Amino acid sequence: MPFAKLITKSPLPLSWLIAAASAFVGMIFVLLAWYLELEYHIMPISPDAVFAMHRNLLAVWVIDLAPLVMGVYGYLTGLVLEKFQNRLSERVHNESKLVALIENMANGIIVINARGSIQHINHAASRIFGYSEQELIGRNVAILMPKDVGEMHDQYIANYFNTDIAKILDIRREVEAVRSNGEVFPLELKVSKLEFQGGQFFIGSVSDLSEVKSLELQLYQARKLEAIGQLAAGIAHEINTPIQYIGDNLRALEESFNDLIALLNEYRECIKQAVPACRDAMAAAENRHSADYIIDDTPKAIRQSLEGTERVRNIVRAMKDFSHIDRSQISRININEAIKNTLTIAHNEYKYLADIVTDFSELPSVECYASDLNGVFLNLIVNAAHAIEAKGAGRGRISISTKVDGYEVEIAISDTGAGIDKKISQRIYDPFFTTKEVGKGTGQGLHIAHQVISKHNGKIWFSSEANQGTTFFIRLPLRLAQVT
Template sequence: MGNQRSMSRAEVEQAVHSLECNPTAPDELKHLLRELQRHQLELELQNRELQEAHQALEESRNRYMELYDFAPMACVSLNERACIQDLNLTGAALLRQDRTFLQGLPFTPFVDPQDVSRFLLHVRQCIAGETLSTELRLRVARSQFEVRLYSAPLQDGRPHERMCRTAIIDITELRQVQLRLSLAERLATVGTIAAGIAHEINNPLAFLMGNLTLATLTLQSQAPEAEVSRPPGALEGRPPAERALKALAEAQTGAERIRDIVKDLGAFARPTASRKGRVDVQQVLELSVKMAMAEIRHRATLVRDYAKAPEITADSAQLGQVFLNLLVNAAQAIPEGAASLHEIRLRVRTEEDTVLVQVEDTGEGISAQILDRVFDTFFTTKAPSHSMGLGLAISHSLVSQMGGTLTVESKLGRGSTFSVRFPAAAPPPALTRERASHPAPPSALQGGRILIVDDEPKFGETLQMLLSLSHEAVYTSSAREALLWIQEGHHYDAILCDLMMAEVTGRQFYEELCQLAPEMARRVIFMTGGAYTPASQEFVSGMTRPLLIKPFKADALDQALRPLLPSV
């Protein structure tokens, strides 16, 4: 029996043919051979189907392996000891090793030491049957990057044997973009915060400067003329009133410096809506220098090389932002502590019908390989915590929107030069000879009746005392009380009204006054320490009434009052 073998198809066909040709062969035997021939054909068909199915399965497996190997994400299979059982080519490229070398090795050497315990817990939970994800850091060839692991349990084919099949997504760039966007959002709030700070500083600064002026005027009225007009010098031996006047003058100078700083801060806190006008580039550049000096002074010597240049048409706030970005960028290209060895040179030139402003530094420079990318959004050579890669991109966009160009020239190790070019604005129309040669002298003002509306009592009371020296001035901290006085029939030559008030805003007061007494509404002069809400910004940009920015000087107040008060 051990030598028995199955008959081939040819043998079966020969046997069937022999029996059919032999009339003496039993019918049962002939029937049995026909059945055998039919089963033989069925087996051949089944075998052919199995071969085709096996070939299709092999092709599908090959396609799967190609997709697995060249998938855009790294895939790795780990056993319960977190050793690599299998991984695709993308995973091998991520770990920068040959795939055959990595199989069987533990994965933990590629995990940041601070994240190893979290990684092993992740693998244990996956082996136990959980599908989960975890973020951690990998260290590969002295490089560190952030990844997210997506893991699911995988049966190995052997009973009670499971593996952890993990997809690894590199999220380093995503995290950097998220960080930059977060910083950009924080930067977007700086303007609002700065305007709010300016408003809070300007109100007390206004009544501080007003009281300094009052004290100075009082002392001057009491001090002899000789003491007031004595030339400056040592104060020893001088009368107390003169020493007090000197101290008040210095305090006034300090207060004015604070006012200028707040004003500069407010210039960079305006809304982004473009307001083009005639701009003196040197003036805007100097404002930006004052803002950037904290970055510059410890790194380089500032050199000004200015030539007289015509005005340009631009938005002064946006242009100031461009210059500030370029100055800070130049300063940060120079290491700290060697200011005497480096310089930042500012040039202003006129080239035919173009105004050129250059910011040149002697810093580290930019390599030729990346020079054409310096204006790309989010591109930076600095650490993400030190730069968002937005400054130069924003500057380039702003300059283009204003009709100018921003270019760069640089050599590695020798510094960079950023050049801003704008078309020169057409000269303003000349004044007529008569008007230019015979300016009208200002007329003297008679005392008027002035209403002050401001919810900052100290400022309102100080302004009332100052105006009471020449006018009849009344003050209220309530806009509703002011409206009631007007409704009762009180008439005022001028109304000084604060724009930003808590209970009733200056805008609401003005709109109600327009309904109540339209003629009186034409006598309103607004005051503000900083119109920084969207509604107040919109109102200020569209109104026709005068606006005084706190703290203001007496001559600015007189100039605003002059058209409203009777004159001699």
């Protein structure tokens, strides 16, 4: 067994083992000295010769002390080595604990040297940026930054060493970073300086703010929608009363005008019996005041006005149903009616772009967070209209169907738009991801839709074909008893 293994496996202290080994070497030295002395005096190798040698040579007794001297020396050396080994083991243990702590931190940790070269990256940072540790070690940290910032980073470090002015050290700040797939995302960064073994290093503590920003935007939108809901409820109430007056008066006017036409027709029958001069005067008067045009056009105007007021009433009712003020309250709704109300609200988005085709099955009521679900329907319908517009092939079609499947309902919203590229199909639910031009979208719609459907213990998925269109499917449970 090698000596190193003997040391690690032996229950004896290291000092004792080294003392024993040293004494053993000393004993070998003594035996070798005896042998050489006997050979020098041409004496046979025997116990008697050894005894005789000790009687005649005092130096032999000194040599015999070698095992004791070397054993003591080995023991003392072992004590020193034991102390060193304990300190080394303690240091290795502490370093292992430190490495384990760094590796298991929730925040990402990146260590770079004075040249900006990455020296270490923990698991959290690797997960945030999408690189393995092997892919980053030795590379310049600029790879994790937008191009314009990365190109200046080495200059920032050089300026710090030239001026010794720390502008950003030990300050938490929000920056933009770049993942391995090229995605730019918000990051919280705090940089600290470290001097170690004569070298200077910088330690960056990083946190991905994508989810935080998403939640902040959702909270902002929720508050905005709540305010809009309150405003819509108030406007709906204010509009509803005068619209009721207008509708009632128009219907009364329609009835009165019909009575006038009936009366005028009776006058005409009587005038036929009158003298020719009177008939001619009445015909001239009717022609002068465009009586035939008034009789023909006024009922149309009244009917159009009644249709307009009914349209306004429908919009007001849709606004009230769409904008539930209490967004945290679970309610039971008719999904078909919710989609109809959403179509009314979104009419301006698709009226010049697409025809609407609906195929609604008879559905039981569904327990849900009504405002959140209405928001999902609105987002998918508006997205469908934008997809048709992006295709640029003229007027398209948005088809919406519903059906019951066991204890779930399924909603399908299809369009004949441009479709979703397979290269981005895995990212469409990511926060802030959008392919729309600036001002058309925030990249939050489908992300929020996915969260809302998940909140309902439901599922959302899609199928798409380039230049043919996309269909989004939603499955929702009829009851939310299992949602926590």
